[in-house]
Amino acid sequence: MINLRPLLRYPLVALATLVALAPVYWMLTISLKHEVDQFAVPPLWFSFTPTLEHYRDAFLTRNFGHYLITSTIVAVCSTFCALVIGTLGAYALARFQMPRRLDRKLSLWILSTRMFPPIVTAVPLFLMMRDLGLLNTRASLVILYTGFNLPFVVWMMRGFFLEVPRELEEAAMVDGDSRLGALRRVLLPLVAPGLAATAVFCLIISWNEFLFALVLTQTDAAMTLPVGIAGRVTQYEIKWGVMSAAGVVAMVPILIFALAVQKYLVRGLSLGAVKG
Amino acid sequence: MSEPSNSGVGYRVPGAGSDRRLAYLLVAPTVAVLVALSIYPLIHVVTLSLQVTSGGASRWSLGNFARLFSDHFFLAALGHTLVYAACALTLEFFLGLGLAVLMNNQLRGRSLFRAALLVPMMLPTVVAGVVWRLMLNPNFGAVNGTLRSWGLNTAALTWTSSPRLAMLSIVAVDVWQWTPFMFLILLAGLQAIPQEPYEAACMDGSSAWQTFRHVTLPLLKPAILVALLLRTMDLLRVFDQVFILTEGGPGFATETISLYIYRTAFRFSDFGYAAAMSFVLLIVTNIVSAFYIRVLQAREA
Known part of the structure; x- marks a missing residue:
């Protein structure tokens, strides 16, 4: 391998880490600074008196608390729906041979629906939700995110199912279990870590999603945290402290989740193509 | 695999x-x-x-597609998207590969570094946009503030609101956020390479560069392909960060295809024309995703 001396390697890695983290840390400081300190020149990285006033302002005075609740409900409901529907589909595709390799073709077709740029379907889906009277509702986002996460769930869970030897289920079925009984009692416990990781990925994807939320929810009652934040960024007068506080709150659960699924991160991001 | x-x-x-x-x-x-x-x-x-609406009645027509070719906004947006994608992809690939090679060796605290490097990628794109609005603000942002404290004149560095620097800024933010993705996939690829080829190369007396060129790169090719294709698809559809950072501005200097489609559909309610542009974008990304699916298929077979 390339033999860079450790003396050279550590500074480079440290520099990369600094570049990755410093901007995020900067947002964190802005969310905790009094306004005078926010505009200080040169910038105050460490020495300032922290305050929680922006968090109070954002989540108690303004509507960010409400956006937070909406984001949570939408992410949890859509993840649940996608997991239930997708896991059953994945099981069928992993365990049954359909005629003319239909199972393979279906799997790839399901994956390909995931590849469309979201903006392409934004117009028809907006019109669909408008005609259904679902604009500015949480339900519209739950429905869309379920569809959005479904290919991901199918593809991930199919991979996890294929890794479990069939013999284990067959043994259970010989002992008198039905197919779905074997799925529930034998297979699902074995893939539980993968299922949990897939669920966390779905939560992250739904929580972070912006375009559809922007297009479909424009009222305070229905908008998610990212849309609420974006609305404030593009206003003429920007409240930097409030923005940053909201940004920090939108970020923290995701980072915790991401740490929890680190082991599966590569697999999730490459839709199972690279198994890290 | x-x-x-x-x-x-x-x-x-x-x-x-x-x-x-x-x-x-x-x-x-x-x-x-x-x-x-x-x-x-x-x-x-x-x-x-395929429908054109005029005076409340709509009829079948290829008018929306004909309009594309003479629409300066569309052609400009196409250009911006391609420049953005090409620059970001190149930078992210080489930086990500460099970091992956750097971290593939024994390194104390590697898992900690790895976790830290992944933070930008996991951020909601909107939050990444906010972070960089704060960093790049010409008056009190940390970037200009730091440069000024080194005695540099930053009057011309207005970043996202400068016609010249806006594109550079949004590419830089993309590189910041998504280099970790390349890094992660390529590191996983590197770690999946067995030791034997290296031992053989070592016996042959290959130099470090020769080993990298003739052993590492060929064996890393599948991971490289996956990383490049996934990133390309994402870059061609970029919307969130640009919307937050510049809204396509100043003027229309950073308007990408997705942003222009959004503007056409949801500001001007011209759904037919937006659909025609969506169709073009779909074709372009489909070509990339077809490649990707072929790679996956080859892997599974």
Whole structure:
């Protein structure tokens, strides 16, 4: 391998880490600074008196608390729906041979629906939700995110199912279990870590999603945290402290989740193509 | 990286006929949802794009597609998207590869560094946009503030609101956020390479560069392909960060295809024309995703 001396390697890695983290840390400081300190020149990285006033302002005075609740409900409901529907589909595709390799073709077709740029379907889906009277509702986002996460769930869970030897289920079925009984009692416990990781990925994807939320929810009652934040960024007068506080709150659960699924991160991001 | 093959020995248990029915039953909800939320919208995009509305009545026409060729906004947006994608992809690839090689060796605290490097990628794109609005603010942002404290004149560095620097800024933010993605996939690829080829190269007395060129790169090719294709698809559809950072401005200097489609559809309510542009974007990204699916298929076979 390339033999860079450790003396050279550590500074480079440290520099990369600094570049990755410093901007995020900067947002964190802005969310905790009094306004005078926010505009200080040169910038105050460490020495300032922290305050929680922006968090109070954002989540108690303004509507960010409400956006937070909406984001949570939408992410949890859509993840649940996608997991239930997708896991059953994945099981069928992993365990049954359909005629003319239909199972393979279906799997790839399901994956390909995931590849469309979201903006392409934004117009028809907006019109669909408008005609259904679902604009500015949480339900519209739950429905869309379920569809959005479904290919991901199918593809991930199919991979996890294929890794479990069939013999284990067959043994259970010989002992008198039905197919779905074997799925529930034998297979699902074995893939539980993968299922949990897939669920966390779905939560992250739904929580972070912006375009559809922007297009479909424009009222305070229905908008998610990212849309609420974006609305404030593009206003003429920007409240930097409030923005940053909201940004920090939108970020923290995701980072915790991401740490929890680190082991599966590569697999999730490459839709199972690279198994890290 | 390979999966146990699903084909070959037939899977026969009592009641295979009812098994097949069960399989269709289990996969039906997935197919139904995807038809409703992916296939139907796609068909709708095509029919919308083929209709022109004038004076309240709509008729079939290729007018929306004809308009594309003479629309400066569209051609400019196409150009911006390609420049953005090409620059970001190149930078992210080389930086990500460099970091992956750097971290592939024994390194104390590697898992900690790895976790830290992943932070930008996990951020909601909107939050990444906010972070960099704060960093790049010409008056009190940390970037200009730091430069000024070193005695540099930053009057000209208005970043996202400067026609010259806006594109550079949004590419830089993308590189900041997504280099970790390349790094992660390529590091996983590097770690999947067995030791033997290196030992052989070592016995042959290859130099470090020769080993990298003739052993590492060929064996890393699948991971490289996956990383490049996934990133390309994402770059061609970029919307969130640019919307937050510049809204396509100043003027229209950073308007990408997705942003222009958004503006056409949801500011001007010109759904037919937006659909025509969506269709073009779809074709372009489909070419990339077809490659990707072929790679996956080859892997599974």
